[in-house]
Amino acid sequence: MPIPPRDCRARVSAVRTLARDVLEVDLDLVEPPALAFEAGQWISVPFGERRVRAYTIASSPRSASRLTLCADVAPEGIGSRWFRGLAPGADVRFKGPLGGFVLAPQDTRRLLFVAEEIGIVPIRAILLELPIGRPAVLVYGASEGRRPYDDELRARARGDAAFAYHAVSERDVVEAVRAVPIDAGGVAYVAGGEATIKEVREVLRGRGLDRKAIKWERFW
Numbered sequence: 001m002p003i004p005p006r007d008c009r010a011r012v013s014a015v016r017t018l019a020r021d022v023l024e025v026d027l028d029l030v031e032p033p034a035l036a037f038e039a040g041q042w043i044s045v046p047f048g049e050r051r052v053r054a055y056t057i058a059s060s061p062r063s064a065s066r067l068t069l070c071a072d073v074a075p076e077g078i079g080s081r082w083f084r085g086l087a088p089g090a091d092v093r094f095k096g097p098l099g100g101f102v103l104a105p106q107d108t109r110r111l112l113f114v115a116e117e118i119g120i121v122p123i124r125a126i127l128l129e130l131p132i133g134r135p136a137v138l139v140y141g142a143s144e145g146r147r148p149y150d151d152e153l154r155a156r157a158r159g160d161a162a163f164a165y166h167a168v169s170e171r172d173v174v175e176a177v178r179a180v181p182i183d184a185g186g187v188a189y190v191a192g193g194e195a196t197i198k199e200v201r202e203v204l205r206g207r208g209l210d211r212k213a214i215k216w217e218r219f220w
């Protein structure tokens, strides 16, 4: 059963810079004091009538009273400016959890993750919950000096022989997806910009993956 979204209030407890124009923010929940969600889900922040921005929960559902968000604030629109302005003590209102870019617990298919830039956030959250030894491949395309969670992902790859990590330039994501081993009976999770998602989906279909086995989250 999906967790119904609700209106929430939280207070910023910490702000960190992870890379150029990439910020991480911890939110301590006030109301409700804890929020149930699934790894890969997001929250919706309102900016007036019918105007919202979505931010994925980067942290584990095991931490239900403190959520971490991670944003690329380079786009400089209303969402980026809001995120950049967050400081410890700030009051934050949002609705959540939302979205179905989540791993079904009973799904045992081989996993391929593809992240373009800040599209790594839901995949990072899913990986935090993925048991060591579960076969998975990650292709992560990011621009120079802007690869949040890279150290953590490298550490996982060193400690988990079943996890293959391919860090590539943002221009090489599609080529890397052409080259990685693919299990036609597997499932793929792709997150990032629309153009790359479209190309990656075509490559994966061409390599035998069923349309329904390709899950995607379009950030921009």
Ligand SMILES: Cc1cc2nc3c(=O)[nH]c(=O)nc-3n(C[C@H](O)[C@H](O)[C@H](O)COP(=O)(O)OP(=O)(O)OC[C@H]3O[C@@H](n4cnc5c(N)ncnc54)[C@H](O)[C@@H]3O)c2cc1C
Pocket: 042, 053, 054, 055, 056, 057, 070, 071, 072, 073, 075, 076, 077, 078, 079, 080, 081, 099, 117, 118, 121, 122, 217, 218, 219, 220
């Ligand atoms: C389900 C979902 C989850 C999301 N989760 C996150 C998240 O965890 N972290 C995060 O940073 N963003 C996330 N986003 C994107 C976020 O909601 C905003 O769209 C983003 O912060 C830009 O908002 P903005 O108002 O600053 O810019 P806008 O005014 O919305 O956009 C300005 C321009 O920048 C483009 N653009 C927007 N984002 C990017 C980007 N990252 N790279 C390149 N071009 C971009 C837009 O297409 C537009 O042309 C998510 C979006 C969705 C739909």
